Amino acid sequence: MTTAPRSLAEPVTEAAPTTPPYTSPYESYVYAYPHKTAYRPLHDRPLLRDLWAAEPQGALSLYLHIPFCEVRCGFCNLFTRIGAPGDMTSAYLDALERQSTAVRDALQGDARFAAAAFGGGTPTFLGARELSRLCDIAELRMGADLRAVPLSVETSPSTATADRLGVLAERGATRISIGVQSFIEAEARAAVRPQSPDEVAAALHRIRESGVPVLNIDLIYGIDGQTERSWQRSLDAALAWRPEELYLYPLYVRPLTGLARRDPGAPDPEWDAQRLRLHRHGRDHLLAAGYEQVSMRMFRLRGTAAPVSGDDHACQTDGMIGLGCGARSYTSRLHYAFDYAVGMREIRSIIDDYISRPASAFAHAEFGWEMTEDEARRRHLLQSVLQAEGMATADYRARFGSSPADDFPEELARCADRGWLDTAAAPERLRLSAEGLAHSDAVGPMLFSPAVRARMAAYGLK
Template sequence: MKAASLAEWLQQGPYQAYSYSYPHKSAYRALPSRSLRAAWATEDRSALFAYIHVPFCTMRCGFCNLFAMAQPAETLVESYVDAVVRQMQAMDRALGERRFARLAVGGGTPSYLPAALLERLYVAAERILGIDLQATPSGIEVSPETVTPDRMRVCRTMGVQRVSMGIQSFAQHEVRALARPQQNAVVVEAIRQIREAGFPVLNLDLIYGIDGQTVESWLSSIESALSFAPEELYLYPLYVREQTGLGKMAIRKADQGADFRQALYAAARARLLDAGYTQVSMRMFRAPHAPRDSGPVYCCQDDGMVGFGAGARSYTRGFHYSSSYAVQRSATRSIIEDFIACDEEQFAQAGYGFELDSDEQRRRFVIQSLLTDPGLSHAAYTQRFGASVLEDLPQLQELTTLELATDEAGLFQLNAQGVSYSDTIGPWLASAAVRRLMPDAPC
């Protein structure tokens, strides 16, 4: 197990694990089954986040370790959507009175679904869950090859405001290195259709650290992305995990030389700031022309997330739950088939997840706040937990000692150098218990 000192963690480099949620789903385990009505009964249900997971894609990218499968049978896809609707009906009863303040459809690739099935999901979300589609901020993830006029028309008609598309790179040799066959002409046409459909926000995802990538080729991809004036850009460092295609092919090995990801990150960050983008987190950059988000800020799980679909996570303050998790196709398919076989009574129960005691809740709040602009508010922490954050987590002071953060005017905030080490700071703040449960955890 790594030493508790942040200085020692930093010696291992800036890229150890992405802390987009805490704890990561790989820390979930089988638990005694419990009623979801009871789990949600004492939660604030006035501003919930609905997330619908579509675990299907046209291809399995070499770097992907998400819960998804490529090229499923049409009958499986239809049965899956039927099951998601059935799950919504079960959660309608389990949640009782509630209001959803945000909606996201992710994957996988949600736009893999035919337009009619996409429409069915949105209509069910409105009729069963009571989501006002036209008034609720919502987004969807797409891939270039699945963007079609009929799909985009359905999404826009259903009130979708944000479309996020993974491009990863505009350099053909780089997308080949990612085991992702993709032509720039398809990307350009997809962006044209998204813009033509009138979505207020376009997000593009790019990846750095690809085999054969240089600062010059990376900045060329940045310039190509900027030419489309996306409202948001996400820059992801490449992680190669053991069960992914790239991991199995051993394309990147520890002895292949220096890790240039930090130099690539710095070059891209400088270019985006020069273009007027604001950095929201290590990965997210927002354009000056991006519309103001009218929805509530979804941070630290004050609002609660209700997940629908195999692979979707749900969060109450003290209990995170989902279906089980897999990367390999056979295991993923088995989980999806088990999900499809569930009736409403089974969907009203949860038996796989993670119990967050008071310490884990505090760590989650700190990690989720600290790694995103504007940072960790002392007052918000005290209001939530009735204590001082520096008394509960005194190790945070090491961030200021190492000049990675400032603690001024009641706000604990990473500086530019600290933000660049988000993927080390997040894992460093995880509990020893969570790290022991995670197979890929830094140690």
């Protein structure tokens, strides 16, 4: 295991405090650690074959990224562009196929995939034939058996057409996730999410008609003008479809997004309090409606089995292969991806570069973050404790030879002082309390290393 990110573009200055002060319950959504704003160019451009040579490959996750949307929502800072002129989607799939061939060669035929996902962007921006080709890339090029492992696909109301959904159902999709955000048209407009209630209802009907077993609906709270009453109207409208999963997201105003042009995103205690109220209201409403809380954002209908496979992927320890210009890949020693941007001009440039690459250009890692032993501990803790079930301390000790209390005494003490830890679960399990889960977006950043925080702070927005 390396001890410092030696191959990054410049040294990391670790002048930040060990634990940052608490400023807001909504500091950062930690969906991956570290975030790509901590990645930098890798001077040695390591060969993928070398990176994966000693890695366990028996239960990998496969992610295919499609960087196209019909519109860009006002809150969105994902790596995506609006539209795809000419034959750009076909050219993108050509590049994806070249990359998949190079990556599969680097894995040397030993990889087996335990889970797969198509994300974006909006994967269903692709037409039905193009979606079929995307599945072929996952199966024929990468060797993933899409009918034997969980396959999750993201969609939108305007692109969830019957022909697209039919392809996905036939090819083995087990979960369709649709971003509705609000069932109230005025709130959708306030979030710069143009859609009509009729369009949303038609899309949900088609998803149910497709036979894909798990429907997930994304909703957002904290939208301008939203109240507890209007929030409950959206919740009840979603519950009418009895989705197997619901994700409740707090609204963030991020730099270079549509909403950021109206609001600079300065600290706002009143907005924080509103979002906390709406979170608690939504949580309690879903629990009463027969759902169980899986994380701060995720709720699953009781009796719905979690998606598993014969070789269940564990995000804390198993690797991930990401294909596409917005995807990231994980080995135990290096997290890597292509360049990252939020601004539309820069995103278009990165996509254009990706599309023009020959196969040989996909054999190296170019941007990334080297994982030290300390970073591996932080990532394991983050990806475990932000789940409602928490983390078995014996599992952590078996992997690292120490306890979380030994490694993160200051951070855990602060969580305990704020009532964010479930003391009834200790010492066998480290678990957040209900309020701790509500403050997950403050707990997560508290566990960032000084090196990662410094790198993220130094990132130049583009």
